[in-house]
Amino acid sequence: MNRHPKALALVGSARKHGNTSRLVDEVLRGFVELGGSAEKVYLSDYSIRHCLGCPCYVWKPKRPCIQTDDLAKLGNLMEPAQLILISTPIYWYGPSGLFKNFLDRWIGLPTSVFEKSHVAAVLTMQDTTPDTAGPTEEMLRRSFTGGAWITYEGSLLASGLHHTPDAITSHPQQLDEGYQFGRSLAEKLR
Amino acid sequence: MNQPIRVLGIVGSPRRGGNTERLVDDVLRGSQSVGAEIGKIALSDHRVESCLGCLTCYPEGRDRCANHDDAMAAITQRMKEADVWVLGTPVYCYGPTGLFKTFLDRWICFLPEVYENTAVASVIPLNRATLRAEPTLTMLKTTCQSFGLHYLAGLVAPDLLHVADLDRHPEYRVQAAELGRLLPVGITSLSSIGGVS
Numbered sequence: 480m481n482r483h484p485k486a487l488a489l490v491g492s493a494r495k496h497g498n499t500s501r502l503v504d505e506v507l508r509g510f511v512e513l514g515g516s517a518e519k520v521y522l523s524d525y526s527i528r529h530c531l532g533c534p535c536y537v538w539k540p541k542r543p544c545i546q547t548d549d550l551a552k553l554g555n556l557m558e559p560a561q562l563i564l565i566s567t568p569i570y571w572y573g574p575s576g577l578f579k580n581f582l583d584r585w586i587g588l589p590t591s592v593f594e595k596s597h598v599a600a601v602l603t604m605q606d607t608t609p610d611t612a613g614p615t616e617e618m619l620r621r622s623f624t625g626g627a628w629i630t631y632e633g634s635l636l637a638s639g640l641h642h643t644p645d646a647i648t649s650h651p652q653q654l655d656e657g658y659q660f661g662r663s664l665a666e667k668l669r
Numbered sequence: 670m671n672q673p674i675r676v677l678g679i680v681g682s683p684r685r686g687g688n689t690e691r692l693v694d695d696v697l698r699g700s701q702s703v704g705a706e707i708g709k710i711a712l713s714d715h716r717v718e719s720c721l722g723c724l725t726c727y728p729e730g731r732d733r734c735a736n737h738d739d740a741m742a743a744i745t746q747r748m749k750e751a752d753v754w755v756l757g758t759p760v761y762c763y764g765p766t767g768l769f770k771t772f773l774d775r776w777i778c779f780l781p782e783v784y785e786n787t788a789v790a791s792v793i794p795l796n797r798a799t800l801r802a803e804p805t806l807t808m809l810k811t812t813c814q815s816f817g818l819h820y821l822a823g824l825v826a827p828d829l830l831h832v833a834d835l836d837r838h839p840e841y842r843v844q845a846a847e848l849g850r851l852l853p854v855g856i857t858s859l860s861s862i863g864g865v866s
Contacts, residue, residue: 493721523721529713529768530761532683534831570720571815573764573808576771577719583767611811614804618763621801642724 484668486510487560488519489553491567491578495521497644498603499566502637502657506564506601509661514669520556522577525549530583544587553581554588561668562597562632565619569604572614582622593628599664600634601657603647607639632667635660674853676700677751678709679744681758681769685711688794688829692845693757696792696824699849700753710747712768715740720774730780741775749783753790753821753852756809759829760795765805773812784816790852791823792845796830821855824848 488507492499500521507517526548535544544550557563567578574582585593600619602612616634623631637653640646647653678697682689690711697707718737725735733742748754758769765773776784791809793802802825813820826841828834835841 493719497722523719529683529766529771532687532759532761532766568722570770570774571776571808571812573770573773573804575719575722576767576774579762579764579770580719580767582764583761585762614764614807614811618804621763621804642727 481561482514482669484515484561484665485559486515486517486562486564486664487556488517488564489566489581490519490521490523491565491575491581493523493575493577494644495523497568498637498640498647499568499601501645501647502601502603502635502654503564503566505654505657506635506661506664509658510562510665513662513665515562515665518556520553522581525553527577527580527584529580530586535587541589543589544584546584546587550584550588554592557588557596558592560596562599562664564599564601566601567615569602569606569612569615572611574615574618590628596628597630597632597664597668598623599632599660602634602636603640604636604638605640605642609636609638612636612638632664674700674705674753675751676705676707676753676755676849676852677747678707678755678757679772680709680711680713681756681766681772683713683766683768684832685713687759687832688826688835689757689759689792691835692792692794692824692826692841693755695842695845696755696790696849696852699846700852701849703850703853705853708747708751710744712772715744717741717744717772717775719771720777726778731778732780734775734778741772741778744772745779745783751787753788755790755792755852757792758805760793760802760805763801763804765808776812776816779816784818788819788821788852788855789813790821790848792826793823794826794829797827799825799827802827821852822848
């Protein structure tokens, strides 16, 4: 419990002022209103190479990932946060490649980065069929549940967004759902 | 048939010579044994940047990405020349690898001539149980549907984690070769291959 929980939002869309980023802003607004603090970063500002599939998962004790990119920097930002708010648009029934490269690399981060962390997700898409987000929701749910360190708080989906970056501004209800999602996350973590 | 069927393997594992690539190779050898022409691209050998979502290419497609002058143009050309794509990715975090997904996102640029009359098979190795391949398989199948590609069959191969784990599962290699032999047949009689895998 913490009266002023910290959130780190990681935007998994390459569009900085796109729908994903705007919806994340609403979640953070709700979160901060209930006493939390928040920081937002764009994955596209960081160099994130893809996981090389070398066996870091068998090394005991754990060794740092051999890639020399910005993942450690992101890990340092994630470590003090109680809430890690991940986000991605749906591209071809899955997360963006940018986001997936990032997610694949969590295996190489020190466990201290996630200890007692809560993870929640924001998903956006043009499609109106909920099934379109199904594989991504399933992928995230399965990735973040069952582990010893992370509590998964679920995902918020905004659908039916035209592909223009500001489409969500004409969906006040979806923005409000983001805001309420942020409030509920802050309430849980306080 | 006058022209041999052209089968192109695309490996989305970062490991060269790992389980994914070996199984894709088995599929390709199977196809070659029945007269197909084969080729292979290991995505890890190429620079493929992530889609910026600018949508300059959407929805008509475009001959080149407006942002990235990377290997995707050459890869696209080879995909256009093939009749069948064999897409291989291991399951990482219940999805395709970031390497593969980054490549898949770039399909948005494809002009119809790249994918018209093309068939697809997939090879999905994973650690532990088959169930965990579902999100990956659904992503691949539904994406193929969106393009009107003929998704023929997929080989889901559980219990493969380390590089040499395939040695414990010779049955997958047999299945992969069988899949490869059926692919050229699948092109000419799509309906008859419905029950495969």
